[in-house]
Amino acid sequence: MYEATMEYINGSPAPKLALGALILLAYAHESLKMDDLLHALAIEMEPFKYDSTLLVDPDTLLSACCGLITFEPETKLVCLVHILYCT
Numbered sequence: 001m002y003e004a005t006m007e008y009i010n011g012s013p014a015p016k017l018a019l020g021a022l023i024l025l026a027y028a029h030e031s032l033k034m035d036d037l038l039h040a041l042a043i044e045m046e047p048f049k050y051d052s053t054l055l056v057d058p059d060t061l062l063s064a065c066c067g068l069i070t071f072e073p074e075t076k077l078v079c080l081v082h083i084l085y086c087t
Contacts, residue, residue: 005066017041017056018064025069025080033076034058 009018020041025032032040038061042054056064062071070079 005068009064009066012064012066014056014060014064017061018066018068021061021065021078022068022080025078031077031079034061034071034078035076037061037078 009015012018021037024037024040038055038058039050041056041061042052043050044054058071062069068081070081071077072079
């Protein structure tokens, strides 16, 4: 299931966006709000700078991540989905 989702993300139009979000959420030391995550994803690494043209809307990010992240509108927090798979 995880492998198929990652293959889908890598073949999508925005794999860099999705993988960037997943990495930021996995390594964040505290919960991230949607606006904070979107702005963090608009930072280019080479050269290191903020680029407002890279801002996307929340629905685009949620779609790019193929259900691996959730957004809570009340708190504005974005979280990784924790999936338990048993056979």
